[in-house]
Amino acid sequence: MDLNELRMLLDFGMVVILWLVQLVIYPSFLTCDLTKLVEWHRAYTRRVAWVIIPVMFTQLPLVGWLTREEPTRLNLAAFVCILIAWLLTFTVSVPLHRKIDSGDTSSETMQRLIKTNWPRTVLWTAAFVLGMG
Template sequence: MEYNVSSLTALQLIVDSGLLILIWLVQLIIYPSFRYTENNQFVAWHGRYTALIGLIVAPLMFSQVGVEVAFFLGQDPRWNRILIILAIWTATFGLSVPCHNRLHRQGKELITLKRLVTTNWIRTLCWSLLFLETVLISDGNFF
């Protein structure tokens, strides 16, 4: 399968940049701010947040996977990136989503909020590593 490496790398840079910025905002501002939401408004606000953030995160995560699939099908598998992305998906659906589901069912629980923030460091570090690798492996050749 033929593919344009520079176009894929440019797309990868855009997606990785978006996820890097988003995850650090979530980690340092959004998740910690959950503590300050009024108890009686938390479930409704949290439901709105998760629905809206999903509209941003899901396309970026699927795009990130799509780029790696294109490289893989082009006989250029990048196993480090694939493993990091698998770690992100595992942390997302094994740790973050269950915390969000519990918060949506039970309401604001400080122990669940703390677990969400603590376990989200996995995704924060992994997406940071992917961004750094994108910059390093591209050698400045994005277009």
């Protein structure tokens, strides 16, 4: 497998993860028993981190390196999408997950998590599509 194939695999992995999170996992938070949500959420975030963190921490440097080696507009645009998605992850999503872990199971927090995840979903999907070009 060459580096471009690895990139496509990682990009596609992030697309699958984000769409599952956006359409299935985050909305399920709204239907969970609130007395068990914090405990379930803590277990979920620990477990899903074993999947997401290696993909994210491989994808970003790989796409950065490939963009440096072949600085096309498509590569640059995909890299920028990933960078913005990272920024949103660590400035918006992670703090919201910490709120939930701290016991904030309000509908407002869950709705904000769902709403603010849309840009990340779109950005990682765009990075994948751009990488195909």
